[in-house]
Amino acid sequence: MWDYTEKVKDHFVNPRNVGEIDDPDGIGEVGSLACGDALRLSFKLDEDRRINDVKFKTFGCASAIASSSALTELVKGKTLEQAEKITNNDIAKYLGGLPEEKMHCSVMGREALAAAIANCRGEEREKEEFEIVCNCFGISDREIERAVKENNLHTVEQVTHYTKAGGGCEGCHPKIRDIIAKVWGEKEETPVLAKPAKGKKLTNIQRMRLIEETLEREIKPALRQDGGDLELIDIEGSRVIVALRGTCSFCPSADFTLKQYVEAKLKEFVTDDITVEVEE
Amino acid sequence: MRTVYVDNNATTQVAPEVFEVMKPFFHDLYGNPSSMHFKGGEVQKTSVEAREKVADLIGASPDEIVFTSCGTEGDNAAIRGTLENYPGKRHIISTRVEHPAVWTLCKYLEKRGYRVTMLSVDREGRLDLDELRAAISDNTALVSIMYANNETGVTFPIEEIGQIVKSRGIPFHTDGVQAVGKIPLDMKRITVDMLSFSGHKVHAPKGIGVLYIRRGTKFSPLLIGGHQEKGRRGGTENIPYIVGLGKACQLAARHLEEENNRVRFMRDKLEQGLLERIPDTLVNGDREHRLPNTVSLSFEYVEGESILLLLSNLGICASSGSACTSGSLEPSHVLRAMGIPFTAAHGSIRFSLSIYNTEEDIDYILEQLPPIIEKLRDISPFWRDYIKASSKQ
Numbered sequence: 001m002w003d004y005t006e007k008v009k010d011h012f013v014n015p016r017n018v019g020e021i022d023d024p025d026g027i028g029e030v031g032s033l034a035c036g037d038a039l040r041l042s043f044k045l046d047e048d049r050r051i052n053d054v055k056f057k058t059f060g061c062a063s064a065i066a067s068s069s070a071l072t073e074l075v076k077g078k079t080l081e082q083a084e085k086i087t088n089n090d091i092a093k094y095l096g097g098l099p100e101e102k103m104h105c106s107v108m109g110r111e112a113l114a115a116a117i118a119n120c121r122g123e124e125r126e127k128e129e130f131e132i133v134c135n136c137f138g139i140s141d142r143e144i145e146r147a148v149k150e151n152n153l154h155t156v157e158q159v160t161h162y163t164k165a166g167g168g169c170e171g172c173h174p175k176i177r178d179i180i181a182k183v184w185g186e187k188e189e190t191p192v193l194a195k196p197a198k199g200k201k202l203t204n205i206q207r208m209r210l211i212e213e214t215l216e217r218e219i220k221p222a223l224r225q226d227g228g229d230l231e232l233i234d235i236e237g238s239r240v241i242v243a244l245r246g247t248c249s250f251c252p253s254a255d256f257t258l259k260q261y262v263e264a265k266l267k268e269f270v271t272d273d274i275t276v277e278v279e280e
Numbered sequence: 281m282r283t284v285y286v287d288n289n290a291t292t293q294v295a296p297e298v299f300e301v302m303k304p305f306f307h308d309l310y311g312n313p314s315s316m317h318f319k320g321g322e323v324q325k326t327s328v329e330a331r332e333k334v335a336d337l338i339g340a341s342p343d344e345i346v347f348t349s350c351g352t353e354g355d356n357a358a359i360r361g362t363l364e365n366y367p368g369k370r371h372i373i374s375t376r377v378e379h380p381a382v383w384t385l386c387k388y389l390e391k392r393g394y395r396v397t398m399l400s401v402d403r404e405g406r407l408d409l410d411e412l413r414a415a416i417s418d419n420t421a422l423v424s425i426m427y428a429n430n431e432t433g434v435t436f437p438i439e440e441i442g443q444i445v446k447s448r449g450i451p452f453h454t455d456g457v458q459a460v461g462k463i464p465l466d467m468k469r470i471t472v473d474m475l476s477f478s479g480h481k482v483h484a485p486k487g488i489g490v491l492y493i494r495r496g497t498k499f500s501p502l503l504i505g506g507h508q509e510k511g512r513r514g515g516t517e518n519i520p521y522i523v524g525l526g527k528a529c530q531l532a533a534r535h536l537e538e539e540n541n542r543v544r545f546m547r548d549k550l551e552q553g554l555l556e557r558i559p560d561t562l563v564n565g566d567r568e569h570r571l572p573n574t575v576s577l578s579f580e581y582v583e584g585e586s587i588l589l590l591l592s593n594l595g596i597c598a599s600s601g602s603a604c605t606s607g608s609l610e611p612s613h614v615l616r617a618m619g620i621p622f623t624a625a626h627g628s629i630r631f632s633l634s635i636y637n638t639e640e641d642i643d644y645i646l647e648q649l650p651p652i653i654e655k656l657r658d659i660s661p662f663w664r665d666y667i668k669a670s671s672k673q
Contacts, residue, residue, distance in 0.1 A: 002585075012589065018659050033662055034622040036583065036602070036611065040661040057661035061585035061602070065659060136610070168610055 004062060005096035011066035016073055019055040028115030031108055035137050035164065037064045041112040043075065045120070051075050051083060056112075063095075063102040070094045071109040084117050086110065087150055088162075103162045107147055133175050136168025141179060148183045156180070207270060208235050214269040219262055223248060230262070238273045240266060281595045284641045288481070289430050289458055289574060289632035290599055294524070295483040301527045302485075305520035313517055314506070323519050330526025334490055337529040338456075338475065339466035346491045346509045347522055351457040352381040354476025354491040355424075357502040357513070358453040359385055362422045362474070363394075365498040366451075369421035375399045375407065375436075376617035378426050382455055383613070386424075399425075404566040405434040405618050409444065416448050423452050427459035427475070431601055431614040431630055432565030433574025435459065442471035451497065457481055461532035462539055462571045473497045479521065483634075484528035488521035535635050543633050544572035546642050550631060551575045553646040558653050560666075562624055564615060573633040576601070576615075578624035581663045582656040587629055590652045596645055601628040623662070 004012075021027075024042035031038030037060030046052040054075055056068040070091050075083045088106035092098045098106060130140040147153060147162045156176045160166045166176050202210065215232055223229055228248035234241040242262070248254050263276040285293070305326075311319030313327055331342040348354045359372075359382070374386050376398045390396045397415040399407055407425075416423070423445045428435045438454055445452040453474040459465060460475075461482035467475065474497060479488035493499050493512065505514020554577060555561050564576040579587065584602025591598055601612030602625070610616070611625035620628070631645070657663040 012586070013593065015659060020661075020664070029661070033581075033626070036622075036626050038661055057659060057664075059581065059660040059662055060583050062589050064583075065586060 002063070002099055002102070004066075004099070007094075007096040008063055008066040008098065011069040011095065012062040015056075015065055015069040017055050017069065017076075018057065020057060021053060021055050026116040026120030028112045028117070028119055030111045030115060031060070032138075033059065036060065037105065037108060039064070039068050039108050039112045041068070041071070041116045043116060043120075045080075048079075050077055050079050052077070060105065060108075061102070063098055063105040064108065066095055067091050067098070067105040067109045068112075071113060075113065080117050080120065083113060086113060088147075089151065100158075100161045103151070104164045107162055111143070133179070134163075134165035134168065134172045137164040139163050139165035141175075144176060144179050145183055148180055154180060154184070202271065210270045211235055211240055211266060211274075214266055218265050218269060222261070223257075228257075233279045238271065238275060240274060240276045241279050242276060243279045282644065284596045284637075284644055286631045286633055286637065286641065286645070287597045287599050288634040289433075289630065291480045291486065292483045292634055293636060294485050295528060295531055297531060298484055298524045298527045302520045302524040305523055309519075313519065314508070326526075327517060327519055327522050330522045333526040333530045333533075337465075337533045338460060338492060339468045340492050341495070343510065344467070344492055344495055346493055346512045347517065347525075348476070348489040348491050348513060349487060349518070350489045351379075351455070351476055351478030351481075352489075353502070354478070354489050355379075355381040355453075355455055356385060357491050358474040358476055358493075358499075359389075359422060359424055361500045361502060362451050362453065362498065363389070364500040366421040369419050371395045371397070371417060371419040371421060373397045373399065373412065373415050373420060373423045373425075375401065375425055377401055377405065377429055377431075377614045378424070379430055379455055379457065381457075382424055382426065395419075401617055403619050405429060405432050405564070405614070406566050406569070407436055407441075409437070409440065412441065413444060416445070416450065420448070420450050423450055424455070425452075426455040426457075427465075428456075428462070428571050429565070429614060430458050431612055431628075432576045432618075433458070433571035433632070434565040435463065435569045435571060437569075438472060439470045446471045456492075458571060458574075461529070461536075462573055464536055467492060467494065474499075479525045479528060482525075482528050482532050484525040485521055488518060488525050490525070538635055540572050543635060543637070546637055546639060547573055547575055547631070547633055549639070550633075550642045550645060551577070553642070554649060557646065557650045562620075564618065564620055564624075564628060574630065575632075576628055576630045578615075578620065579627040579629065579653050580623050581660045581666060582627045582653060584627055584629060586656050587627070587649075587652060590655070591649065594648050596648060599630050599632075601630065602626045 021042040021044050025045045027042040029040045040057045043051045043054040054072045056072050058065050058068040074086055074090060074094055088110040091106040091109045130142045133139055133141050133144060144159055144163055144165050151162055153159050153162060156166050156173050159176050166173050220229060227246050229245040230248060231243045231245055233243050244254055258276050263274060266274040309323050311323045313320055313324040331345050335342045335345050370393060372386060372389060372394055374382060386396045399411050401407055425436055425441055427438050442452055451473045454472050456475040456477045460477040473494045475492040477490050480486040499512060501512050503514045508514055508517055558579060560580040562578045564578055584600030588598060588600050601615045615625040615628055
């Protein structure tokens with residue numbers, strides 16, 4: 001069974017703003033029956049060009065319905081300029097989070113909003129050139145690129161969770177990998193995180209750069225997910241001195257995290273003799 | 281809150297009588313049946329009796345019964361244990377609607393150089409036996425075809441299939457997980473070489489299963505170790521569960537008539553009642569050849585997970601072939617193989633009953649489900665379009 005938050009359950013069981021607006025100023029429709037979820041969003045503007053009435057209709061699972069309901073609450077009272085800044089993460093956050101496999105529901109919300117705003121402005125949606133990458137779910141390279149950038153995605157599996165692309169026959173996985181590589185191109189090309197071959201000694205500069213990189217790329221993002229953080233204070237030979245920040249600074253299991261996670265990661269990516277200490 | 285459990289093809293509750301007979305084997309009767317002392321002897325006898333009860337349920341001899349840990353193990357042991365005996369043959373025949381225990385294994389073997397023919401089914405979930413006849417070749421090592429489908433309850437003509445396969449001298453395995461205990465099976469009468477099933481679908485606990493291997497069938501064990509199960513499955517016997525399964529099989533044999541009368545009556549009442557109360561509802565699968573406890577229905581233009589969660593909030597436990605419930609993005613491979621349109625596949629719900637259900641359970645579902653579908657259709661963008669389009673005609 002999915003681990004849905006109370007807020008998701010509430011918006012699923014008691015969805016807000018269900019319906020369709022007659023004669024809307026903007027209407028957007030994404031998804032299809034074949035894909036397993038679809039959302040039709042319509043809104044009306046008041047004289048100040050703020051969204052004053054918004055309604056949705058959704059075919060889909062509990063999180064799709066809850067995400068649509070959340071979206072309507074988020075856009076109410078906003079100008080088009082404010083509304084278009086809403087990201088799929090805002091929708092997920094409003095709901096207290098979504099299971100990663102269900103993030104595509106929040107992306108669907110965002111896509112419907114973009115389509116409705118474009119419709120309101122009389123623009124043709126997706127004027128830019130695009131190519132369908134995932135034929136099973138009809139997902140374009142543009143959509144994948146945007147999800148990768150906005151949600152900091154690095155694997156094909158993540159892209160599938162967020163956009164559905166690659167969730168069918170899996171034939172497009174190489175193309176998705178290429179898109180991810182293209183988006184993170186510059187970073188991926190610098191092989192900073194490649195541990196040198198056994199026996200090869202790191203120079204001091206190399207070692208310090210590798211420690212910094214590992215902290216930034218591997219360790220800090222994970223700590224931040226739980227509201228924690230750390231700061232690199234100094235590096236003395238193989239001793240890495242850090243200061244604990246955020247929830248880590250008063251967490252009773254911070255010592256454990258430091259040894260079992262931070263130190264272990266640094267040993268894995270830098271050298272086996274690294275020890276981590278907290279600043280006195 | 282009232283609980284109405286109608287998901288018995290997923291798992292069943294352990295029968296109170298089964299739990300009762302298992303208890304002593306967790307404290308007093310803890311011996312290893314292989315031991316020479318009396319602690320071994322006192323469990324040996326009970327396990328022999330349990331094996332007889334299991335054999336009786338399917339018309340087999342006790343020495344043809346191999347205890348396993350689950351249905352998946354039985355399927356793996358049967359398929360891999362057969363292939364090992366025919367190293368020169370590289371072709372397997374199965375169907376597009378198998379349970380993942382067989383289906384995924386076939387896909388795995390395909391990647392390792394086997395040629396796999398997945399027989400197709402028609403809209404009702406039926407096989408074309410001519411397709412089977414045509415698929416068999418001199419290179420075929422094994423045919424594995426399920427007895428009854430877990431999602432739709434559709435049963436295949438295993439007797440006829442067995443004869444076709446046997447006439448070509450090819451080993452035949454059937455996944456009997458959903459059939460055993462629900463319909464009468466007799467291994468003396470049908471030509472099946474191997475049949476696997478699982479305890480937890482017949483009111484025994486999870487963690488025990490059976491592989492029936494007909495005498496004289498070539499078989500290599502999956503688990504190599506001790507002499508247990510006559511060398512066909514190493515590992516100390518799981519005595520408490522074997523005893524429990526014995527009791528469950530004895531009860532299942534007694535309840536077969538009830539399963540085919542009272543349970544079938546309740547299933548039919550549920551199916552008919554929902555078809556009458558909810559428009560645009562379809563039955564998935566051949567209603568003529570179907571397990572007595574199962575019905576798969578599709579409610580068009582709504583999505584299965586939403587239905588399940590609203591049912592669950594009312595204490596009703598069912599399952600769905602929709603994409604969202606499985607964590608995959610595509611609806612059930614069984615419904616797709618049948619060519620059920622997406623409009624219906626995403627909104628499929630399976631009800632699978634047991635002898636523990638009552639008519640009040642059925643009445644409760646008939647009362648609670650229609651407003652759920654109505655509510656979700658009101659939210660669905662396709663429903664109004666569909667109503668509009670059909671009113672214009």
